[in-house]
Amino acid sequence: MSRLVAVSNRVGPIRGATRAGGLAIALVDSLKASKGLWFGWSGKIAEASSGATTERGGGLHTLTTDLTPQEHEDYYNGFANRCLWPLFHYRIDLTAYDRRYFDGYRRVNARFAQTLRPHLLPDDVIWVHDYHLIPFAETLREMGVDQHIGFFLHIPFPSREVLLTLPHQDRILQALMAYDLLGFHTERDCERFLDYAVNEIPGATLAGDVLCALGRKVRIKAFPIGIDAREYAEFVWTEDGQRQWQRVKTALRGRDQIIGVDRLDYTKGIPQRFLAYERLLQDYPATRGQVEFLQVAPLSRETVPEYATLRSELEHLSARINGAFADVDWTPLRYINRTVSRRGLAGLYRASKVGLVTPLRDGMNLVAKEYVAAQDPADPGVLVLSRFAGAAAQMKAALIVNPYDTVAVAEAMQIARHMPLDERQRRHRELMQGLLDYDIRRWSREFLGTLKETGGHGD
Numbered sequence: 001m002s003r004l005v006a007v008s009n010r011v012g013p014i015r016g017a018t019r020a021g022g023l024a025i026a027l028v029d030s031l032k033a034s035k036g037l038w039f040g041w042s043g044k045i046a047e048a049s050s051g052a053t054t055e056r057g058g059g060l061h062t063l064t065t066d067l068t069p070q071e072h073e074d075y076y077n078g079f080a081n082r083c084l085w086p087l088f089h090y091r092i093d094l095t096a097y098d099r100r101y102f103d104g105y106r107r108v109n110a111r112f113a114q115t116l117r118p119h120l121l122p123d124d125v126i127w128v129h130d131y132h133l134i135p136f137a138e139t140l141r142e143m144g145v146d147q148h149i150g151f152f153l154h155i156p157f158p159s160r161e162v163l164l165t166l167p168h169q170d171r172i173l174q175a176l177m178a179y180d181l182l183g184f185h186t187e188r189d190c191e192r193f194l195d196y197a198v199n200e201i202p203g204a205t206l207a208g209d210v211l212c213a214l215g216r217k218v219r220i221k222a223f224p225i226g227i228d229a230r231e232y233a234e235f236v237w238t239e240d241g242q243r244q245w246q247r248v249k250t251a252l253r254g255r256d257q258i259i260g261v262d263r264l265d266y267t268k269g270i271p272q273r274f275l276a277y278e279r280l281l282q283d284y285p286a287t288r289g290q291v292e293f294l295q296v297a298p299l300s301r302e303t304v305p306e307y308a309t310l311r312s313e314l315e316h317l318s319a320r321i322n323g324a325f326a327d328v329d330w331t332p333l334r335y336i337n338r339t340v341s342r343r344g345l346a347g348l349y350r351a352s353k354v355g356l357v358t359p360l361r362d363g364m365n366l367v368a369k370e371y372v373a374a375q376d377p378a379d380p381g382v383l384v385l386s387r388f389a390g391a392a393a394q395m396k397a398a399l400i401v402n403p404y405d406t407v408a409v410a411e412a413m414q415i416a417r418h419m420p421l422d423e424r425q426r427r428h429r430e431l432m433q434g435l436l437d438y439d440i441r442r443w444s445r446e447f448l449g450t451l452k453e454t455g456g457h458g459d
């Protein structure tokens with residue numbers, strides 16, 4: 001059995017951490033099964049980048065390296081989070097291209113690849129994750145590494161016209177061609193990538209799902225990420241799950257709760273969602289005093305200026321809505337920046353009649369899946385889901401909305417609140433079946449299976 005080497009910007013959190021998510025769990029499973037190695041940034045910033053640290057424990061082998069303050073600024077904050085992240089989410093207006101960022105991004109990727117190189121074994125299968133590490137394989141190939149290397153993009157792949165606005169986008173495309181397999185969440189992402197590659201690389205050809213260009217062959221395939229739905233449903237019954245569920249039920253006193261859960265990020269459409277909720281209270285006066293909206297939005301990327309702007313916008317909007325509609329015994333909108341434990345979150349979902357997942361763009365969106373998994377099959381809540389989330393391609397039994405249309409989103413909240421039980425059950429059954437059919441373990445199994453049979457496409 002070949003060994004899995006997983007490469008991601010952050011290694012872990014592995015277990016016990018409040019934010020340990022499905023991805024970490026899926027990787028840990030596959031890593032343990034193959035006695036694999038997990039490599040990436042330690043999460044620490046140190047004045048001098050001091051080689052790498054190896055750790056073994058709990059059946060897991062990790063290799064991590066620190067970033068210098070300059071590397072952190074250029075590679076992580078700069079090119080990854082102020083350039084690729086907004087651009088790939090269609091926010092050209094927020095994309096801050098800077099040549100320094102791009103150089104730093106390539107330098108860190110090259111240094112990471114050089115750090116990993118001596119630890120590689122001839123039969124290794126290497127799985128690189130996400131937009132931080134696009135050029136990683138290119139350096140490995142330059143150093144003669146010919147093992148199977150796959151890449152999975154967790155965020156959307158944008159349309160060709162959007163990508164062409166990025167200076168040096170051809171370097172990104174060239175870097176992607178160093179892999180054997182490129183995985184995306186949806187068929188639409190694959191199509192957008194192929195449209196871009198076939199039209200922008202002279203001489204590129206496509207045979208089935210294999211792209212031939214620049215002397216290499218790369219397979220392109222969709223692998224929609226899932227969750228462990230069975231385990232997630234159990235979270236409701238844990239101590240934390242029960243505690244949060246009961247707290248909310250007591251506080252609600254029979255009112256309907258609508259819930260939103262997102263990292264505080266401008267891609268998630270939180271201001272538009274607040275406006276849609278305001279619209280609900282305006283257009284349907286009977287909802288006043290009868291519904292509460294809970295938005296959990298833990299802070300993220302706080303050192304990136306666009307996130308600070310979003311934070312103050314949301315503080316302003318939430319104050320405006322509560323100021324206009326609150327009563328002495330009713331707070332229409334509860335907006336919290338605190339991180340809730342993973343199990344506690346399941347209790348909050350369970351206590352909510354409506355799950356409002358309305359990103360402006362999203363690779364997949366796991367909150368949509370978690371909300372469904374946490375529902376009571378006998379009396380389930382209703383998922384209202386943005387058509388621009390990758391999840392919408394799979395979760396067709398949700399109420400699909402356009403997040404920019406605040407009137408329609410307000411209307412969907414009303415439809416969800418008043419949906420008859422048999423329709424809620426039917427939709428929930430269909431959604432849950434989808435989650436069970438294609439869960440997180442199948443996602444990693446299929447990606448790795450495809451990668452192993454795909455290798456050797458290089459020149």
Ligand code: GDG
Pocket residue numbers: 018019020021022023154155225261262263296297298338339340341342343345362363364365366367368370
């Ligand atoms: C990227 C892509 C793609 C949120 N608040 C709390 C908390 N969370 C957890 C959720 C969920 C996760 O964070 C968020 O996952 P998403 O999928 O919604 O979004 P991103 O973080 O942007 O992830 C995305 C994903 O990668 C996987 O490929 O789906 O499209 O953007 O699990 O529950 N967890 C806890 N407390 C919180 O307060 N414990």
